[in-house]
Amino acid sequence: MASPTDKVIISCAVTGSVHTPTMSPHLALTPEQIAEQAIEAAQAGAAILHLHARDPADGRPTADPKVFDAFVPRIKAATDAVINITTGGSTRMTLEERLAYPLQAQPEMCSLNMGSMNFSIHPVARKVSQWQHAWEKPYVEGMEDTIFRNTFRDIKLILDRLGQGCGTRFEFECYDVGHLYNLAHFVDEGLVEGPLFIQSIFGILGGLGPDPENLVVMKSTADRLFGRGGYRFSVLGAGRHQMPLLTMGAVLGGHVRVGLEDSLYLGKGQLARSCAEQVRKIRRILEELSLDVATPAEARAMLGLKGADAVGF
Secondary structure: OOOOOOEOEEEOOOOOOOHHHOOOOOOOOHHHHHHHHHHHHHHOOOOOOEEEEEEEOOOOEEHHHHHHOOOOHHHHHHOOOOOOOOOOOOOOOOOHHHHHHHHHHHHOEEEEEOOOOOOOOOHHHHHOOOOOOOOOHHHHHHHHHOOOOHHHHHHHHHHHHHHHHHHOEEEEEEEEEEHHHHHHHHHHOOOOOOOOEEEEEEEEOOOOOOHHHHHHHHHHHHHHHOOOOEEEEEEEEOHHHHHHHHHHHHHHEEEEEOOOOOOOOOEOOOEEOOOOHHHHHHHHHHHOOOOOOOOOHHHHHHHOOOOOHHOOO
């Protein structure tokens, strides 16, 4: 868990691979939009920027390194935020596709899903009568019959090639209690060393539900597995559960993640116009709780990162 003297790290997940253009006109799709939203989020207080890429022609998720290269260096040049590249990509991508840009970029941090799972928003398709692009409806409906794959061997390969090979550290994405035990297995095997950064995720269909009790279960399980001083705990609440769960997590000593990847909304019925709006909102909440927000330099120190001068972009 976080030290009582820790400041709170705000992560911002800018665009993701789940939401589609029809769902919000404010979702960043082009390299220019992704860069602009990421830079604004950093200026608002996000110490970590979690990045996916989109095909600029129609907004579908892509793993193409050329697309990443159109915005990642620009973000690095404009901010001192920690750049965190996805290894999750989307459920439609192979492991080789998902790793193509991370292995090229050798970033300070990458996300790492800690297990295979059902991962879906397919019920959302029932609420949409007209789609902007032909790919969107089959993509969303198709989630009902796809899984996100990260086997033990997949995870071991990522830890070896990115962690050992590139000095990259990880945002360990844990969607259920079993994912914490998977992480503990890799710690026991000597493949992962602290400080651990655990992103506990609530409200995704296929993962742990958004009940406040589940947050307590995840925290107490992590305390038992890793010791209170052996990890740092961050909270991600999907959709309308974003701000309430993040606030609860912060009260319990955790860090927080916002961004349009996780929720398209700022409040009930109110679409967020940018990721920075969500950053500013959670920052206000944290400051009202008398909690201090970590700078990128402070986040690097807490998480043991190699530094922005040691990346490949």
